[in-house]
Amino acid sequence: MTCTDVEQLLGAFVDTELPPPRLLDVARHAATCSACDGAIRELTELRASVAALLESETRQLDLSGVWPAVDAAIARQAPARPRLTALRGGGAPGATRIGAALMAIAATALLLFRPATQQQPGKPMTVASAGRAARSSNDAGIDRIAGRGITMRREPKTGTMIIWVASAAGEGAR
Amino acid sequence: MKHASGASFVVVTTFLLIAAGAHAQVLDIQVTTVRAADSGPCDPQLEAMRPRLRKLAGYRAYQLVGEQQRRVAWRNTEEFDLGDGRSLVLLPKGMADERVMMQVRLLEGRRRLVDTNVRLVNGGTMVFGLGRDARTADGATLILLRAQDNRAQDNRAQNTRARVSRPQDSQPQDSQQGAR
Secondary structure, eight states: OOHHHHHHHHHHHHOOOOHHHHHHHHHHHHHHHHHHHHHHHHHHHHHHHEEEEEEEHHHHHOOOTHHHHHHHHHHHTTTHHHHHHHHHHOOOHHHHHHHHHHHHHHHHHHHHHHOOSOOTTOOOOHHHHHHHHHHHHHEEEEEEEEEEEEEEEEEETTTTTEEEETTTBBOOOO | OOHHHHHHHHHHHHHHHHHHHHHSEEEEEEEEEEEEESSSSGGGGGGGGGGHHHHHHHOEEEEEEEEEEEEETTEEEEEEEEEEEEEEEEEEEEEEEEEEEEEEHHHEEEEEEEEEEEEEETTTTEEEOOOOOOOTTEEEEEEEEEOOOOOEHHHHHHHHHHHHHHHHHHHHHHHHHHHH
16 A cells, blocks of 8 residues: 555545455554654544534533523513413314314425525526525534645634635635 | 326326436536635625625635536536636535535645535535635635535425326326226
């Protein structure tokens, strides 16, 4: 196995996606080649830093306000409750359940067969459409990444990810 | 007669599903190249995106350099020329959990700047930023990559069409059967 072979298999090796004999071949080569060993270590560290970045982003999520907000929303809707109770009390319980089931089916059908709001196939996408897309969720996950001088940043609101690559004259990321 | 109308419905539905399946084997890719700078005018086409780009990249002015859109086949490598000897090489691998799984390589000549496997939400956009460049002395190049698989919504549309066309498709068959 040559250094070129290892370079091709580097990502899969670090992700342990190679079949065992191939994994062993790469490991054997790395044991005798400092350059490949260094590349493997570098990629492993990068992978760890990506994992750490994602973990820290997850930790930064502040969910403490969720339940108070839910409680507040329920409290705001409290005056509407007696009517529902009255409806339940006045009508046959079976009829209410059937009504609820029908509403659930209708909602599911609406969800499944709602008109497409995204780009139609064949219709040219424009920068403006990319802009609309940028306003929606752009969440991206990184399974593997290789390269030198890479930094990543994610916009929290839409999850848009930017992967910065330093070029010869320095860094572009702010 | 009921059997015949049922059979015709099955045939029509199968045809529609096959047609939907054949149409579904593609992915729409849009690659937009943008030049970012500290100062200068902003491209009107990018004006709406400027606040978001500013947050992401930190620059004030953005100029559209190029835009390419292609319909690519799954598991086929596709190369987008970005100019200046750079290219973006994509290998769409498949869909999982409403995300487009693909390998993305950003090359400068034969040099590999980035090689990554990403899971981008269907219809979502991700950005690659190339840092300060000696050739332009200032600013950066942004590459906006958008991927959309139309399979889910196409199938949904086809299913809806199949349901809507059921009475129309089956009635003539019924009348023919009845005439015999």
